[in-house]
Amino acid sequence: MQIDPRRSAAFIAALDTGSLEAAAAQLSISPSAVSQRISALEQDFGTPLLVRSRPCRPTGPGTRLLQFLRRSTLLESEFLAEMGMDEGPVRVALAVNNDTLATWLLPVLAPALASEELLVEFVLDNQGHTFALLEQGRVVACVSGEAAPMHGCTASPLGQMRYRMVASCGFARQWFADGFQRESARRAPVIVFDRKDSLQSAFLLKHFGLPEGSYPFHYVPASDPFARAIRQGMGYGLLPLEQCEAMLRDGSMVDLAPGLHVNVPLYWHAWRIQPPRLERMGAALIRAAREVLLPMT
Numbered sequence: 001m002q003i004d005p006r007r008s009a010a011f012i013a014a015l016d017t018g019s020l021e022a023a024a025a026q027l028s029i030s031p032s033a034v035s036q037r038i039s040a041l042e043q044d045f046g047t048p049l050l051v052r053s054r055p056c057r058p059t060g061p062g063t064r065l066l067q068f069l070r071r072s073t074l075l076e077s078e079f080l081a082e083m084g085m086d087e088g089p090v091r092v093a094l095a096v097n098n099d100t101l102a103t104w105l106l107p108v109l110a111p112a113l114a115s116e117e118l119l120v121e122f123v124l125d126n127q128g129h130t131f132a133l134l135e136q137g138r139v140v141a142c143v144s145g146e147a148a149p150m151h152g153c154t155a156s157p158l159g160q161m162r163y164r165m166v167a168s169c170g171f172a173r174q175w176f177a178d179g180f181q182r183e184s185a186r187r188a189p190v191i192v193f194d195r196k197d198s199l200q201s202a203f204l205l206k207h208f209g210l211p212e213g214s215y216p217f218h219y220v221p222a223s224d225p226f227a228r229a230i231r232q233g234m235g236y237g238l239l240p241l242e243q244c245e246a247m248l249r250d251g252s253m254v255d256l257a258p259g260l261h262v263n264v265p266l267y268w269h270a271w272r273i274q275p276p277r278l279e280r281m282g283a284a285l286i287r288a289a290r291e292v293l294l295p296m297t
Contacts, residue, residue, distance in 0.1 A: 001044065008069050010037035011049060015066060015138070018055030058136065066137030074140060074275045091119040092278060095130035095142035098193070099161060100266065102223035103242040104292050105143070112284040116277040126196040127264060134269055141270040141282060149269060156268045156286050159293025163199060163262040164255050166244050167236035172254040175236075180256040182208040186215050191229050191237035194221040199238045199262055207260065238262055265296055 013023035014034060024031040035052075042049050049062035058066050074090060096105060101122060113120055123133055127145035134142045135150055149155035167176070175188035185208050190200050201212040218235050220226045227243045230236060236256060247253035268289070270282050 003069075004037075004041065004044070007037040007041035007044070008065075010034045011041055011062075012066070012069055014038060014050060014056045015058060020052070020056070063136050068137075070137055070140050071271060071274065074278060089117045089119045090275075090277065091121060092141070092281075093121045093123055093139040095123045095125060095133040095139040095144075097127035097130060097143060097145075097266075098124055098223040099240050099243075100127070100143050103161070103240050104289065108288040108292065109281075109285055112281040112288075115284075116281050118277060118281060126194070127266065128198075129196060131269060140274070140278065141268065144267055144269050145264060146269070147265070147267055152273075153269055153271050156270075156282075157296045158266045158268055158286060158289040159295060160263040160265050160297070162241045162294055163238040163264065164241060164244055164248070165203060165236065165257045165260065166230060166239050166248065166253050167256055168231055168233040169252065169254055171230075171233040171236060172256065174233075176256060182210065186210060188215070189235035190215055190217040191220055191226060191235040192217045193223075193226055194219060199264075203238060203260075203262060207257070263294065263297070266293070 009027065010023060010029075010033075013026050014020055017023050017026055020031045020034045020038075024034045027034065038050055045061065045065070047061045048059050049065055051057045051059060051062075070093075074092065101124065109120070112118075123130075123139050125133060127143065130139075130142040131144040131146040131150070133139045134144075134153070143158065144155075147155060147157075165180070171188075176184050178184065185204060190204070192200050200217070204210040204215065205212070218229065220229045220234075223243075226237070227239055230239060231247070231253065244253055248255055266289075268282060268286055270278070274282075
């Protein structure tokens, strides 16, 4: 059996855009035509492939099909380029965590993207959840905190990001005049990235025995605004060293827990069999990341 390219394009578009209507606009056809093509693809495979929810999501077989289609599209583009039939740069979807994108990734990745003529679509999630995006077929590679690769993939250690528990000088004077202690930590507002972010809660539980929910907190779900919220005295929290080191040196920010830090190990996950351009890009990223991140322990 051969996979019909129009049907597979409708299937991918529905998952990429999140709805049949948006997929129809992307493909310049009607929503009913998108639905018919996906239904025909499901008939070809004899199983449901798409859950028509908002957003659309793949079934188990649909996930495996999406993984195959992502990889085959990249391999086809690579082959056409080798045959002198290149239609332009290839786009790759990569899953990364917000702090990685806000700090070390772009200077490391930009030269590799340029040399390999690749366009990138970043899909952002917590480092504990980017792995799932690769499993679902939404991306072709990811930066993850997960050490073990999934079947058919490799996991290469990149290094560690170090986080410090910091606050503005004014916030520290207001809330921690007698030092960073359990009772003051129970009352002072914390900055939390989002509901998936467990760095702050794990730190406070480990060092003060404070369970999540026993202290006030703000949600600030973007890396640069998160850092600005701490600088503006909204609360305290864990910041990557890359975002706070200069301010710790000039005294505009205070390390509340000198000697204590959180190291987050990161790994590059990619398929074992992948297009040469993507493989070379990944190898360049791994080499460069190991030069800027802390070594694994």
